[in-house]
Amino acid sequence: MFVSSRTPLSSVARTQFLEAKGGARYAYRRFGSGSDLPLLLLQHFTGTLDNWDPGLTDALAAERELILFDNAGVGRSSGTVPTTVAGMAQHVVTFLDGLGVNACDVLGFSLGGMIAQQMVLDRPPIFRRLILVGTAPRGGEDIMHLEKPRLAKHLQDPSNKGYGVLQKIFFTLTATGQEAGASFVERLAERSDDRDGVSGPGVANAQMAAFREWERFTGERFAELYTIVHPTLVVNGVHDEMIPIANSYRLVENLPNAVLLAYPDAGHGSLFQYHESFARQAAAFLSSSSESAVY
Amino acid sequence: MFVSSRTPLSSVARTQFLEAKGGARYAYRRFGSGSDLPLLLLQHFTGTLDNWDPGLTDALAAERELILFDNAGVGRSSGTVPTTVAGMAQHVVTFLDGLGVNACDVLGFSLGGMIAQQMVLDRPPIFRRLILVGTAPRGGEDIMHLEKPRLAKHLQDPSNKGYGVLQKIFFTLTATGQEAGASFVERLAERSDDRDGVSGPGVANAQMAAFREWERFTGERFAELYTIVHPTLVVNGVHDEMIPIANSYRLVENLPNAVLLAYPDAGHGSLFQYHESFARQAAAFLSSSSESAVY
Numbered sequence: 001m002f003v004s005s006r007t008p009l010s011s012v013a014r015t016q017f018l019e020a021k022g023g024a025r026y027a028y029r030r031f032g033s034g035s036d037l038p039l040l041l042l043q044h045f046t047g048t049l050d051n052w053d054p055g056l057t058d059a060l061a062a063e064r065e066l067i068l069f070d071n072a073g074v075g076r077s078s079g080t081v082p083t084t085v086a087g088m089a090q091h092v093v094t095f096l097d098g099l100g101v102n103a104c105d106v107l108g109f110s111l112g113g114m115i116a117q118q119m120v121l122d123r124p125p126i127f128r129r130l131i132l133v134g135t136a137p138r139g140g141e142d143i144m145h146l147e148k149p150r151l152a153k154h155l156q157d158p159s160n161k162g163y164g165v166l167q168k169i170f171f172t173l174t175a176t177g178q179e180a181g182a183s184f185v186e187r188l189a190e191r192s193d194d195r196d197g198v199s200g201p202g203v204a205n206a207q208m209a210a211f212r213e214w215e216r217f218t219g220e221r222f223a224e225l226y227t228i229v230h231p232t233l234v235v236n237g238v239h240d241e242m243i244p245i246a247n248s249y250r251l252v253e254n255l256p257n258a259v260l261l262a263y264p265d266a267g268h269g270s271l272f273q274y275h276e277s278f279a280r281q282a283a284a285f286l287s288s289s290s291e292s293a294v295y
Numbered sequence: 296m297f298v299s300s301r302t303p304l305s306s307v308a309r310t311q312f313l314e315a316k317g318g319a320r321y322a323y324r325r326f327g328s329g330s331d332l333p334l335l336l337l338q339h340f341t342g343t344l345d346n347w348d349p350g351l352t353d354a355l356a357a358e359r360e361l362i363l364f365d366n367a368g369v370g371r372s373s374g375t376v377p378t379t380v381a382g383m384a385q386h387v388v389t390f391l392d393g394l395g396v397n398a399c400d401v402l403g404f405s406l407g408g409m410i411a412q413q414m415v416l417d418r419p420p421i422f423r424r425l426i427l428v429g430t431a432p433r434g435g436e437d438i439m440h441l442e443k444p445r446l447a448k449h450l451q452d453p454s455n456k457g458y459g460v461l462q463k464i465f466f467t468l469t470a471t472g473q474e475a476g477a478s479f480v481e482r483l484a485e486r487s488d489d490r491d492g493v494s495g496p497g498v499a500n501a502q503m504a505a506f507r508e509w510e511r512f513t514g515e516r517f518a519e520l521y522t523i524v525h526p527t528l529v530v531n532g533v534h535d536e537m538i539p540i541a542n543s544y545r546l547v548e549n550l551p552n553a554v555l556l557a558y559p560d561a562g563h564g565s566l567f568q569y570h571e572s573f574a575r576q577a578a579a580f581l582s583s584s585s586e587s588a589v590y
Binding site for chain 2: 238249258259260261262263264265274292294295
């Protein structure tokens with residue numbers, strides 16, 4: 001099957017560091033090959049370079065170059081975690097400028113999807129195609145309220161150690177969902193050295209402030225989405241408890257050029273649960289040369 | 296491009312007639328080839344065999360056998376149009392039994408998608424995989440209210456002749472939507488003989504009664520969907536005015552094994568507007584041997 005035949009690029013790619021303008025130092029990994037534009041991956045709440053499922057990134061890297069990135073104050077990147085999505089977006093722009101990448105595609109997951117939207121509003125030519133997974137537009141609803149009983153129960157359970165908590169909150173509690181979650185946790189442990197540290201409460205608190213700010217809007221709700229004409233693929237698990245799928249519905253209803261793909265029996269981590277399908281769909285979407293998102 | 300290279304099977308396939316148990320006579324067309332199960336196509340409100348876009352059916356028929364069907368009282372099928380979806384579903388079952396087809400896949404569009412759901416509830420083994428396009432679950436909302444101003448305007452406009460009205464109500468009013476609609480209308484006219492007649496008010500009134508009955512529910516709303524474990528692909532245009540996409544959201548939220556694919560800048564006729572993409576996605580979905588809908 002797929003897992004046994006994949007080239008383990010993700011687990012061996014070295015972490016690199018970029019010294020950027022203004023003295024910032026950003027940690028990243030760059031691997032994979034292909035003649036297409038590179039794909040920038042923007043990570044979820046408290047996630048580091050080591051929270052990307054190697055099952056997914058190996059599959060994506062078979063067809064194109066990937067750039068994994070630690071935002072300021074996360075993992076081994078220097079600086080302070082911004083308390084707004086706009087602040088985080090500015091760091092990604094500084095990083096890409098420093099790297100000399102002036103055009104790429106982007107896969108933004110959760111918080112990373114908000115950053116991707118902000119970046120494309122700030123500087124439209126920066127991305128060619130967008131993949132937004134388990135994320136929300138500005139003014140979205142019920143974004144990362146970890147105090148909800150369904151989530152708090154697992155976050156406060158001391159028996160959920162390390163990545164184990166992700167198995168509970170990123171996946172449905174069905175047998176198939178939990179089996180997929182256990183496999184995901186195993187894959188995250190494949191890398192044996194050169195790993196980022198685990199994010200602490202400082203990272204979590206600043207990012208949580210950014211979510212609260214992102215829920216606010218002024219003027220006509222979702223109006224800024226009308227201006228994003230980039231081909232966009234929106235992906236969500238139907239039973240996402242962290243950022244409910246209604247947010248993805250609002251994205252495709254207001255973005256003029258966005259396809260929605262929703263996965264059954266899946267929560268926030270749908271892209272990891274169905275990493276083979278997701279990589280196939282993403283490759284088909286990214287390799288299209290149409291101006292339309294439809295693939 | 297695709298259109299110039301397709302084999303025009305749909306426009307030349309002869310209409311056949313099946314004399315079924317109880318004296319009914321059903322009109323159908325059967326064409327295409329492939330080793331997979333045949334795909335049964337169930338049609339929309341007032342639609343006949345000649346309302347299937349040959350651009351779509353030629354693409355689907357390249358990989359599998361298709362069966363197009365006129366329900367009782369529609370096109371050249373005998374009998375009276377039932378006033379319930381359940382009554383229509385019974386005719387399809389009688390037809391398949393008469394044809395000796397005891398297993399197939401189904402593509403149900405709009406009214407046809409409701410019939411497909413009812414059939415799979417009545418006789419679960421009848422279908423292997425379901426594709427439900429622009430349709431609604433029992434108890435859905437705002438199903439085919441043609442009196443709404445956005446729709447009534449076009450239906451009552453005498454300048455919209457023949458299929459021209461479909462260009463206005465199946466497609467968005469954007470330039471790209473209307474261009475796709477005009478191409479669709481041209482493709483519908485490709486067939487030059489052996490055509491069904493156009494449905495009259497008797498067909499429309501009975502089918503409209505079936506929509507009103509389908510909006511009603513008793514007990515827990517959508518609960519019957521939990522029991523449909525068949526792999527299902529749900530497809531909808533984001534801006535469907537005839538059966539709004541919220542109905543497709545409810546389908547995938549309650550069906551345990553359904554993927555949603557939503558198309559941008561598209562209305563009720565999304566499968567015709569994006570017939571090349573739709574045929575590609577449908578083929579990928581139908582050719583999967585997994586128990587999961589995910590492809």
